[in-house]
Amino acid sequence: MNKPFYYFYFFTFFFIPSITHFFGQEVSFLFMGDIMGHGPQINAAYDKTKKRYDYSGVFNPLEGIISSVDFAIANLEVTLAGQPYMGYPQFSSPDELAVACKNVGIDVLVTANNHSCDRKNSGLIRTVEVLDSLNILHTGTFKNKKNREKDNLLILSKEGIKVGLLNYTYGTNGIPFSYPAYVNLLDSNLIKNDISNANSKELDKLIVFVHWGYEYKDFPNSFQKKFNNYFYELGVDVVIGSHPHVLQPMIYKNYHGREFLTVFSLGNFVSNQRDPRKDGGAMLRLSFEKKGQNIKISRKEYLLTWVHKFLKNNQYYYEILPCSKNTYNKDYFSNKEDFISMKKFLNDSRKHLNNNNLEIEEGIPYGYAKRLPVFIDQNRLPKIRKILFSSINTKKRKKRKK
Numbered sequence: 478m479n480k481p482f483y484y485f486y487f488f489t490f491f492f493i494p495s496i497t498h499f500f501g502q503e504v505s506f507l508f509m510g511d512i513m514g515h516g517p518q519i520n521a522a523y524d525k526t527k528k529r530y531d532y533s534g535v536f537n538p539l540e541g542i543i544s545s546v547d548f549a550i551a552n553l554e555v556t557l558a559g560q561p562y563m564g565y566p567q568f569s570s571p572d573e574l575a576v577a578c579k580n581v582g583i584d585v586l587v588t589a590n591n592h593s594c595d596r597k598n599s600g601l602i603r604t605v606e607v608l609d610s611l612n613i614l615h616t617g618t619f620k621n622k623k624n625r626e627k628d629n630l631l632i633l634s635k636e637g638i639k640v641g642l643l644n645y646t647y648g649t650n651g652i653p654f655s656y657p658a659y660v661n662l663l664d665s666n667l668i669k670n671d672i673s674n675a676n677s678k679e680l681d682k683l684i685v686f687v688h689w690g691y692e693y694k695d696f697p698n699s700f701q702k703k704f705n706n707y708f709y710e711l712g713v714d715v716v717i718g719s720h721p722h723v724l725q726p727m728i729y730k731n732y733h734g735r736e737f738l739t740v741f742s743l744g745n746f747v748s749n750q751r752d753p754r755k756d757g758g759a760m761l762r763l764s765f766e767k768k769g770q771n772i773k774i775s776r777k778e779y780l781l782t783w784v785h786k787f788l789k790n791n792q793y794y795y796e797i798l799p800c801s802k803n804t805y806n807k808d809y810f811s812n813k814e815d816f817i818s819m820k821k822f823l824n825d826s827r828k829h830l831n832n833n834n835l836e837i838e839e840g841i842p843y844g845y846a847k848r849l850p851v852f853i854d855q856n857r858l859p860k861i862r863k864i865l866f867s868s869i870n871t872k873k874r875k876k877r878k879k
Contacts, residue, residue, distance in 0.1 A: 503636060505545075514564060515564040515750075536578065550586075551583055552688070578613065588616070594654050594660065601620075605619065605620050606620070616643065618658070640765065641680045643684070646663065647663050663704060665707065690742060691721060697725055716738070721744070726834055727740045743759050754825060758782055764776035781839065
């Protein structure tokens with residue numbers, strides 16, 4: 478590592494956070510888009526030698542970034558309904574997908590989306606039970622009313638800062654949920670009541686993760702704009718959008734001291750959609766800083782990611798690559814067409830976001846390890862299933878040697 482880069486790296490990721498921590502409290506977040514589970518992804522995750530599913534390779538390139546924040550949050554757009562495993566149109570992925578999310582350091586999975594009811598009530602309920610068994614925080618779908626009362630508003634606390642998280646979807650593809658299960662739909666009265674309850678909890682900030690918009694459209698529609706304004710009127714501070722499977726603008730405004738940030742769509746985090754614009758997405762890195770009674774957004778930046786699908790030993794694999802301007806060169810890819818596809822996604826995405834974002838710019842996709850993810854041994858999954866998703870003991874992952 479050359480000296481100028483070393484000094485820049487040290488100053489950016491060690492010195493600045495230390496000074497910020499000394500003078501005020503800070504909590505950091507990383508938001509990710511749609512975690513999909515198409516059929517080819519399921520096939521690629523199957524380890525024929527070990528005769529089990531393993532998604533760890535999908536997320537491993539992001540481990541350093543994810544572990545550098547206090548809370549990492551993504552949209553789980555599949556059910557964990559058990560076998561038979563299926564891709565589009567009614568998704569059911571192996572439990573190992575959630576295990577990989579846990580192991581890489583994802584803390585929260587929001588589950589209200591148009592695929593929540595793909596395997597009806599039983600699939601919805603089993604998804605919640607799997608996440609509970611892995612100690613993954615979640616909101617958006619619930620086993621029953623009591624479960625919703627307890628888990629609907631997630632309160633994420635760190636350094637004396639309390640941040641609330643709610644999750645809603647525009648619908649469930651016409652597949653209804655039935656008593657006792659529940660899915661948070663974009664209903665004005667429901668949202669108003671939920672936010673009124675949230676405001677009684679003395680939160681410092683309130684975030685809504687919402688599934689909305691038209692698929693494959695680069696800009697928000699009137700429905701998105703309407704609800705975005707409604708969230709602002711009710712006192713929400715940050716709105717994170719998913720569902721379009723492509724990137725939409727990110728807007729930050731400061732209304733006479735009141736901050737409001739909206740990401741209309743983060744695009745795909747991982748999927749088998751290989752067409753231009755759909756083969757990647759963005760993460761939002763966001764920090765709040767509190768000094769005395771004042772709290773403000775201290776960091777807001779997007780990080781582009783691209784899904785690399787590649788063939789090795791006659792089997793396909795997927796990995797999510799964090800992309801800066803010089804992260805990868807063509808020598809990284811065994812197929813030069815992959816490099817061309819990645820560059821096209823990055824160039825098109827930067828042009829789109831640079832032209833349409835407001836005060837949210839691209840950041841550097843590196844981080845310092847603030848915490849270690851909890852590690853779930855995949856060999857224990859059969860036992861976990863056998864005891865009906867009871868609480869499991871976990872062990873801390875050893876620090877990776879540098």
